[in-house]
Every structure is written in structure tokens, then in C-alpha cells.
Amino acid sequence: MDANLIETGTKEILSTHGKGHNKLVPILLDIQESFGYLPENSVRQVSDFLNVRIGQVYSVASFYKRFQLTPIGKRRVTVCRGTACHIRGAPQIVTEIENTIHLKEGETSADLEYTLETVACIGCCALAPVITVNKAVYGAMTPRTAKELFNDSSRGDKNA
Amino acid sequence: MSKLTINIDGKEVQAKSGDTILETALAAGKYIPHLCYCPGLKPEALCRLCLVEMADGELITSCRVPVVRGMVIKTKSPAIDRAVRPTVELLIKYHHERCAGCPASGHCELQTVMSHLKIDRKRVRRLRPPPAKRPIDVMNRCFDYDPNRCILCGICIRTCEAIHGESLLYYIGRGHETKVAFYGDEKKCETCLKCVERCPVGTLLAKNLIEAK
Numbered sequence: 343m344d345a346n347l348i349e350t351g352t353k354e355i356l357s358t359h360g361k362g363h364n365k366l367v368p369i370l371l372d373i374q375e376s377f378g379y380l381p382e383n384s385v386r387q388v389s390d391f392l393n394v395r396i397g398q399v400y401s402v403a404s405f406y407k408r409f410q411l412t413p414i415g416k417r418r419v420t421v422c423r424g425t426a427c428h429i430r431g432a433p434q435i436v437t438e439i440e441n442t443i444h445l446k447e448g449e450t451s452a453d454l455e456y457t458l459e460t461v462a463c464i465g466c467c468a469l470a471p472v473i474t475v476n477k478a479v480y481g482a483m484t485p486r487t488a489k490e491l492f493n494d495s496s497r498g499d500k501n502a
Numbered sequence: 503m504s505k506l507t508i509n510i511d512g513k514e515v516q517a518k519s520g521d522t523i524l525e526t527a528l529a530a531g532k533y534i535p536h537l538c539y540c541p542g543l544k545p546e547a548l549c550r551l552c553l554v555e556m557a558d559g560e561l562i563t564s565c566r567v568p569v570v571r572g573m574v575i576k577t578k579s580p581a582i583d584r585a586v587r588p589t590v591e592l593l594i595k596y597h598h599e600r601c602a603g604c605p606a607s608g609h610c611e612l613q614t615v616m617s618h619l620k621i622d623r624k625r626v627r628r629l630r631p632p633p634a635k636r637p638i639d640v641m642n643r644c645f646d647y648d649p650n651r652c653i654l655c656g657i658c659i660r661t662c663e664a665i666h667g668e669s670l671l672y673y674i675g676r677g678h679e680t681k682v683a684f685y686g687d688e689k690k691c692e693t694c695l696k697c698v699e700r701c702p703v704g705t706l707l708a709k710n711l712i713e714a715k
């Protein structure tokens with residue numbers, strides 16, 4: 343993303359917030375929402391604005407899974423690894439997806455098409471094993487249906 | 503400073519008012535396990551190993567509580583053991599398996615705690631997660647950081663804060679993957695190396711300084 347765009351965008355976000363230390367998380371949430379991740383320069387601006395060390399900002403940002411420090415792909419693939427999904431085969435599904443889109447868990451493809459991540463629970467255990475692609479939810483997955491989902495690009499597109 | 507006496511494990515002990523229970527006990531030659539306490543730094547009571555039992559049965563962190571005239575405390579009791587032992591076992595479970603080769607071996611606080619509590623290494627071994635060794639981080643030209651050894655006591659962070667006003671080191675991440683890092687501020691480090699000196703285990707490792715120059 344364009345550096346200037348990030349700078350002005352961040353400035354705008356900062357102008358809507360006050361200066362207290364308790365504003366740190368709301369500011370970071372806004373930045374995450376508009377850029378999809380926390381660009382380094384934004385973090386620097388935040389640290390100047392709030393007058394806290396950059397390390398402190400990163401310390402908070404790295405604590406929450408919600409915040410990403412690197413750009414994420416257009417399709418954010420989230421595989422649930424909660425207890426129910428785990429028992430019903432989440433590990434095999436992760437492996438299958440890893441092999442299909444050639445990414446390891448936690449990685450983003452170089453062309454920013456996919457990000458693959460796992461989470462502890464999506465909150466719909468009855469559908470286990472479940473994955474989400476951006477906001478679309480796919481339940482009762484098997485390694486085969488997971489593979490088809492990513493090979494059949496039309497289906498993937500529809501839900502992107 | 504006025505003197506007073508408190509009772510530790512049935513013995514009368516001289517104490518200075520303003521000192522904490524832990525400081526008094528250590529000065530009197532009575533060991534209480536502790537990891538995050540460091541003389542001169544503000545106690546944070548993070549490790550929860552320094553628990554002692556008050557006369558009414560309450561457990562308190564002795565590194566944080568100042569002595570009061572006539573206090574009666576116990577440093578050993580079944581309740582303390584039930585609280586402290588699992589904490590130590592969980593710490594060791596994520597720590598390096600062997601002490602051999604560790605530069606801190608011999609003056610490591612965790613070793614002291616383990617031998618004091620007679621921790622059963624076999625039992626801890628059963629709890630160990632499959633070995634996933636995390637690589638050593640190069641912190642700056644003067645020292646390295648071994649995440650497999652860090653007990654997250656925060657002494658390095660508090661030391662940096664106390665000496666330089668604001669810390670350059672911070673925690674990163676969450677849970678047992680937490681570590682301590684500079685976040686790109688390593689160039690600002692004045693390499694006083696006090697954090698390395700005070701690390702109670704062998705996490706921060708000074709490099710050969712001559713070689714680094």
C-alpha cells in the first residue's frame with residue numbers, strides 16, 4: 343500500500359481520538375480495520391501521537407490475535423482448531439489446505455491472495471469441523487470438500 | 503530506621519521497618535523461593551513463588567508486603583506447597599530440559615528454587631510438551647536472548663526502566679509464547695548490560711564483547 347496513503351489515513355484516524363493511553367487499543371482497531379493490518383509507519387505515528395514507546399505499542403498489538411503486523415491476503419482462510427473441530431479432523435483439513443494453496447499455517451501468499459490461519463474456536467461447534475473464508479462459513483468439512491473449495495475457483499470467488 | 507521483630511517459622515527475627523517480609527527472611531538466612539524479586543527494583547509479584555502463610559492462614563506474596571511488628575509467618579505449609587509447586591513445575595516444563603551447558607548453571611535462581619522444593623524432574627518430564635525449540639534471538643551487538651530459558655520475570659524490563667527512565671525492552675506475544683524483545687529500538691540501547699547481569703536464569707547472554715566491537 344502507498345506510504346502516503348497510510349500516513350494520511352493514520353493521521354485521519356488519530357484526529358478522531360484523544361491522547362490518553364487508554365486510547366491505544368481503539369486506535370489500533372481503527373487502523374487494523376482500514377488497512378487490514380498495522381503498518382510499521384502507522385505504529386510509529388501512534389507511538390509519537392500517544393507518546394508511548396514503539397515497543398509498548400507492539401507489545402499490546404502482539405497480544406491480540408485480532409491485530410496483524412503484516413498485510414493479509416484477499417481471502418483470509420481461518421480453520422477452527424477448537425476441541426470439537428480438532429476431534430472431527432481439523433488437523434487433516436489444515437494439512438489438505440496447506441497442500442492445496444501451498445501455504446503453511448500463519449502464512450500469506452506472495453501475491454496477497456490467501457492468508458491461512460487457525461483459531462481456537464469460531465463458535466459454531468455443531469458445524470465441526472468448520473472453516474471460514476473471509477466472512478463465509480463452511481461447516482462439516484472433510485479434507486476432500488476443503489480441497490474442492492480451493493480448487494474450484496468460481497466457488498471461492500463467490501465468497502471472497 | 504526503627505528495628506522490630508517478627509516471627510518466621512517460630513523464630514524471632516530482627517527486621518527493619520520498611521523492609522519486605524522476603525528481604526527480612528533472606529537477610530536472616532531463611533530462604534523463600536523467589537524469581538521476580540530483584541533488590542532495588544519495585545516488586546511486581548509476578549512469579550507467585552514467594553508465598554508465605556500468615557497467622558490466619560492467608561497466603562501472601564512476601565516480596566510485596568512490608569513487615570509489621572509482631573507478624574507471625576510460616577514459610578512452609580501444605581497450603582503453600584499446593585500453590586507454589588505446580589507453578590514451578592509449569593515453569594520448568596517450558597524451560598530447557600537440561601542444565602548442562604547453560605551459562606547460568608550454578609548461579610541460576612530456578613535451580614535454587616528446584617532444589618529447595620525438591621522438584622521431581624521425572625514428573626516434570628511427563629508434563630513436557632513435545633520439544634519445539636525456539637531459535638535464539640540476536641538482541642543487539644552485545645547480547646542474545648534464548649526464549650527457551652526465559653521465565654518472564656520482567657526483571658530486565660524493570661531494570662531498563664529504572665536505569666534509563668523508560669524501558670526499551672517489552673514483552674511480545676501472549677501465553678507461553680511470550681518473549682522479551684526490543685522492537686527495533688535496539689540501536690538506542692546504551693549497552694549498560696545491567697539486564698544481562700540481573701537475569702535470574704541464563705536467558706540473556708552477553709556476547710564476547712571484544713569480538714563484537
Ligand code: SF4
Pocket residue numbers: 651652653654655656657658659682697700701702703705706
Ligand atoms: S530475559 Fe531474564 S530477566 Fe528478562 S524476563 Fe526473561 S528471565 Fe526475566
Ligand code: FES
Pocket residue numbers: 535536537538539546547548549550551552553563564565566
Ligand atoms: S518474588 Fe514475589 S512474586 Fe515473584
